[in-house]
Amino acid sequence: MAASNSTVKLINDKVIFVQVLVILFLCINLLLIMTFFTKEFFYSTMRYILFAVTLMSDSLLLVMSDLLLILSYFYFTIQMWLCIIIYMVLSLYTFVTPLTLTAMTLERYVAICLPLRHGELCSTRNTLHCNLIILSFSSVPCIVLLSTFFASVTHGSYTQGRVCSVEIFIFHMWQGHLRSAINQFYFLIMCITIVLSYVKIMRVAKAASGEDKKSSWKGLRTVGLHAFQLLLCLIQMWCPIIESAVLQINFMLFIIVRYFNYITFTLAPRCLSPLIYGLRDEMFFHALKKLAVCGLYRKQ
Template sequence: MAANNSSVYNINDRVILVQIFVGLFLCINFLLITNFFMKDLFHTTMRYILFAVTLLSDSLFLILTNILLIMNYFRFTTQIWLCLSIYIVMSMYTFVTPVTLTAMTLERYVAICMPLRHAELCSTRSALHCILIIHGLSSVPCIVVLSTFFASATHSFYTQDRICSVEIFIFHTWQGHLRSAISQFYFLIMCIAIVFSYVKIMKVAKAASGDNKKSTWKGLRTVVLHGFQLLLCLIQLWCPFIEAAVLQINVMLFINVRYLNYIFFILSPRCLSPLIYGLRDEIFFHALKSYALCGLYKKQ
């Protein structure tokens, strides 16, 4: 009995720790989003617009996953139609961040390897079109999975009360395999785009000199960080298979593995965007510092 109480106590600690992390990064994201709208340069420059898209996407994703975490922990049930609504938004925004990261990487490729065409290809108008394309591409996996769900579910299923999770929308094993195959295909294409950009920028970096060389290597490091962030998002797709295998071994081990997967492969990738662009970018950082100190700070 004491062992069971201890396990519940540990899980309670973990839930509280997640709330601290989520609350902290939501505050940081809110500060960065506010800073984005305070300066005209940011919402007229493509890379900052895409950065704002990742911040909004990550914030919404963090809120929804945290709500589901709390609901699952306290065993709250909801009707299927409500869970379906949450799933649609979560499914789309699972892809919005990595697809936007790929778009940001390609923007860096254009800026460094095609500087004369950068103003033309990466205008504000192009950024708005890019956002529409990102959301369109991100919604395709959700549409495919939901199509198979609607074809399999009965009318009475929508009025049932269940604990909300992705698994309740998968009736057959092939549906899970289809969902995984689409996700792996998407991330394969994104990885190819990032590797292509890295190789091209590397060639320019070796040939550059002076200030151009410094700027190019900084862009190269940004691409590497995007690649690492995308890798964490990719590993997230393998987590259900790992958790399913562990569940057959031990329930408490399953709980521990699922918690670690949530921290490292769901929370972590969404918390890296503020560090990669919000703090590493000199212009954005100085504007943020000035805003945080209510205008008392001025760049020397």
């Protein structure tokens, strides 16, 4: 009995820890989003617009994934149609962030390797088109999985109460394999894009001199951070495969692995955006500091 109570307490502590992290990240993201709208330069420049997209995407993903975590933990059942909506949002924005990071890497590549065409290729209009393309590609995995789900269930299933999770949409083994194949395809394409951009920028950085060399190496470090953040996001796509294998071995081990994956590959990548642009970008950092100081001064 004591062992059972300690296990429940341990799980409770973990859930509380997640709530603290989510609230902290949401507050930081909200501050950064407010900073984004303080200067016209930010919302007319491609890299800052894409940065704001990742902040909004991450914030929505944090809220929805945390909601799903709480529903699953307390075994709340909801109707299938509502679970489908939650899954659509989660699936869409799981892919929006890594695809946007890939686009930000390409923007850095254009800025450093093709500086004369940067204004043309990275205009506000092209940024809007880029965001639409990102949303379109992000919706493909969700559409594919839900299409196979709709073909496998009866009409009455949509009003049944279930504990919401992605596993309830997978009836056959081939559906899981298809989902895995799509995730790995996206993983491969984004990794190739990041690596090629990194190699090109490195060549330019070695060949540059003076201020150009400093700018190129700074861009190279930014791409490196993007690569690390993107790696964490992309490993998240492999988590369902690992969790499914662990579930066949031991259920308690499955709970531990799922919790670790959520902290490491869902929450952690979402806290790196503030580090990369909120603190490293000089112009954005000054605007952030000014907003924080003005807010403190008004409060006093």
